[in-house]
Amino acid sequence: MAALHQYYETDFNNAVRMHVRFTVDGEIIEAVVLFDFVGLMAYVACYVPGNDRKLEFFLKLLQALEYGKTQMVLDGKITLPAAKQFPGQLRVENKEDFEVLARFHGDPTWVSSKDIQATRRVFIYCEADLSEQDIQSIKAAAKTHNHDLQIRSTEYMETRTKQEQPLAFISHDSRDKDAVARKIAINLQKMLCPVWYDEFSLKIGDNLRETIEKGLKECKKCILILSPNFLSNNGWTKKEFDSIFTREILEEKKLVLPVWYQVNKRQIYDYSPSLLNVKGANWENLGEEEVCRQLCRVILE
Numbered sequence: 001m002a003a004l005h006q007y008y009e010t011d012f013n014n015a016v017r018m019h020v021r022f023t024v025d026g027e028i029i030e031a032v033v034l035f036d037f038v039g040l041m042a043y044v045a046c047y048v049p050g051n052d053r054k055l056e057f058f059l060k061l062l063q064a065l066e067y068g069k070t071q072m073v074l075d076g077k078i079t080l081p082a083a084k085q086f087p088g089q090l091r092v093e094n095k096e097d098f099e100v101l102a103r104f105h106g107d108p109t110w111v112s113s114k115d116i117q118a119t120r121r122v123f124i125y126c127e128a129d130l131s132e133q134d135i136q137s138i139k140a141a142a143k144t145h146n147h148d149l150q151i152r153s154t155e156y157m158e159t160r161t162k163q164e165q166p167l168a169f170i171s172h173d174s175r176d177k178d179a180v181a182r183k184i185a186i187n188l189q190k191m192l193c194p195v196w197y198d199e200f201s202l203k204i205g206d207n208l209r210e211t212i213e214k215g216l217k218e219c220k221k222c223i224l225i226l227s228p229n230f231l232s233n234n235g236w237t238k239k240e241f242d243s244i245f246t247r248e249i250l251e252e253k254k255l256v257l258p259v260w261y262q263v264n265k266r267q268i269y270d271y272s273p274s275l276l277n278v279k280g281a282n283w284e285n286l287g288e289e290e291v292c293r294q295l296c297r298v299i300l301e
Contacts, residue, residue, distance in 0.1 A: 003199065004157040008047045008125040010189040011152075014038060014085045016100050016113070019075040022046075024064045025057070031072065032079075035113045037088075037102040042113075043121035051154075053128035058138045062145050065122060074098070082190050082289070084296075120148045127154055166196035168257070168299050169219040171240040173229035180225050180261050180283060187292035193299050195223075212236070216243050220255070221299050226280070227261040231271045241272070257295055259283055 015034040022029055031046035044065065048057075078100070080090050088104035100113040122142065130138075135151055142149035168188070172181040177199070185197035196215035216222065222244040224230070230237050248255050258280030260268070268275050281291045 003201075004125055004127055004152070004154060005047060005049075006186075006189060006199075007152065007157060007160065008045065009186055011123075012036070012045070013190040014081050016081065016090065016102075017079040018100075019077040019079070020072040021075055022064060022072045024061045029061065029064075030075075033072070035100060035116055037086075037090075037104075037111055037113075037116070040111070040116050041121075042116045042118045043123070045123040045125065048124060048126040048128065051127045051129055053126065053130075055130075055134050055137060058124070058126070058128075058134075059141050061124070062138070062142050062147060062149075065145065065147065082187065082292075084191055084293070120146050122147045122149050123152060124149065125152045129154070166194050166201065166215065166219050168193070168221040168223050168295070169196040169215045169240075169244070170198075170223045170225070171230075171237060171244070172225040173227060173233050173237055175229040176225055176227050176261065180227070180259065183288055184223065184225070184259070184292055184295065187288065188296055188299070191292070191296045193296045195219075212240065213243065216240060216247070221257050222255050223257045223259060223295060224275075225259050225261055226263055226268060226271075226275070228263060228267070231263065231267055245272075245274075254278070257281075257298060259291060259295075 012034050015036045018033040018035070020031050020033055022031060029046050029048065031044060033042060033044055035042050046061075048061070078092055080086075080092075086102075088102055088107075091101050093099045093101065097114075101110045103110045124138075130151070130153055135153075138151065139149050170181055170185055181197065182199065185195050185199070188195050196219050198212075201211070201215065222240075224241065224244075244255055256275075256278055258275060258278055259282075260280045261283040265276060281294050283291055286294070
């Protein structure tokens, strides 16, 4: 099952995301300003972790989000939508003033983020166990601050994930999460290709062996991130590889999608000669976007 933070990161996949943060009662809150160049509007989404939040915290958060006055600090990151999701070109300029520019296919005019109208729309992704009465109270308070608020809670997450069966299992060494695994998981989710990825799919209390084996059995493909870390790991990754290889023999289907990361043919041959017979995607040669595009195309076929 996907984590709520995954939806926070992948919803609104046609918009440019400016990552910011602001302070509520001394606590730093993660947020994004979303620029929708298609609808020419901007809005805000923020993520509130922790399931023990009380009503009072959200009331303070709404007070902190004051249009034109809240001090939002740029987090040094801009996320652009995937080419599949945006029907045009985008460029970022950081000269005297920060600016994102967009031009749609067939239209010679560039549109600036400075020209996009800020709306009163606010999305709060929160893990707190809020009652219906709490949510109504928060929404009523939002109106007094001129916010058009939508709360996306664990109920939102659970309802969505019931309808999203993972199509591919991402098998990787945990040391490769930041460099490759998480990037693949997020990119494929943005491309409407749901995946089984431990950070998104495992929750507290899950039986690791049973949950992982279930993912390996049910997903139509398995993405193997073949790295020096993966090849030297005789624990979980070796068990996952053996499991998916056995399933290939049993079902007589091609299930493995290798992604090569900092490895060569000799290393792959020494690990499993049969893997050299399977065409893989080289992360260094192709780059993040192209690897994810090729994976998505094969998985969705």
